Amino acid sequence: MAGHGAEDHPHGADRLCEAGDRVYSRAVRRGRVPRADAEQVPCLLDLALLHPDPDDMAWLVPTSPQEVMTRLLHGLYDEMSAGQRRMGSAVAAFEWYAGLGGPSSAPAAGEGAAIRVLDGASRIQAALDRATEACTTEVLTVQPGGIRREHELSEGLHRALELRGRGVRMRDLYTHVARHGQGLLNYLELMGPSVEARTLDEVIDRLILFDRTVAFIPANSDRTMALELRHPALIAYLETVFERLWRLAIPLTAALPDPRIEGISHREQSIAALLAEGHQDAVIAERLGISVRTCRAHIARLSETLGAASRTQLGVRIAQVGLDGPVGEAAVGVPRSRSSS
Known part of the structure; x- marks a missing residue:
């Protein structure tokens, strides 16, 4: 063109x-x-x-x-x-x-296409605004990444306030890292009981689901394109995924579980489990919503705590102390100091 x-x-x-x-x-x-x-x-x-x-x-x-x-x-x-x-x-x-x-070429009045590609921020915004206007009951969202910046939260604030004014219930899933952002806490305080938030170590890519009838998901990595989904089977699948994640998530009002090993933080436990699966630093950082630099700093502290002098030795020590499984599992060992390894 x-x-x-x-x-x-x-x-x-x-x-x-x-x-x-x-x-x-x-x-x-x-x-x-x-x-x-x-x-x-x-x-x-x-x-x-x-x-x-x-x-x-x-x-x-x-x-x-x-x-x-x-x-x-x-x-x-x-x-x-x-x-x-x-x-x-x-x-x-x-x-x-x-x-x-012909008569069968278009959907019936009031219906939309089962899958529609939205190309460009303005079209995505317009479609979200239309869905917000039509929403009457519930909005479910998954918000990946780390700490929510003020401008990110303000982008959708007008929609959230409009929904709150109509008594629409909202449930949001974030990563644990988002707990450290004051912007998110301010947003939730402003929205009051109309929004319930929970967090997980990892969440799926971004999802917004209105009234369990229309959903929006990214269509490319930089989020300049999105898919608007109305097919009942796709909506039911996304609803099931959300509800299962929601049951596993921890309410933002509740504290994260105590670390299973003294001296190793909850985030470092998550990093250890992903390291045990063989993931590279960049992948781990993306999945946990932190920067690669922060991820490597945690890995360095984890190595020091477990007394590992190399990446290979760190993998061995992670398995020895039981950090290679899901974060919720009980510890099976206690790390020794660097001098005893």
């Missing part, structure tokens, strides 16, 4: 250019088009009329004409004073497109 920007196609979704008309019509008729077909019409991607096929990123699938029409009308109502005349033209335009795919 080099050399073709949105400025080459300065129009809205209700009045497509000739090239966009041809490609979008073909996509509606056939159900999808090759990504190469859209290279000359970046407007279709910019206006979210086409989006990546989650089964094959080399193809683009059309947003259903009914969904586009609904989105347009919602925006037009917000700008009624300036755009009331455009409403009729938007409806008329997409009624014609809707007929191209």
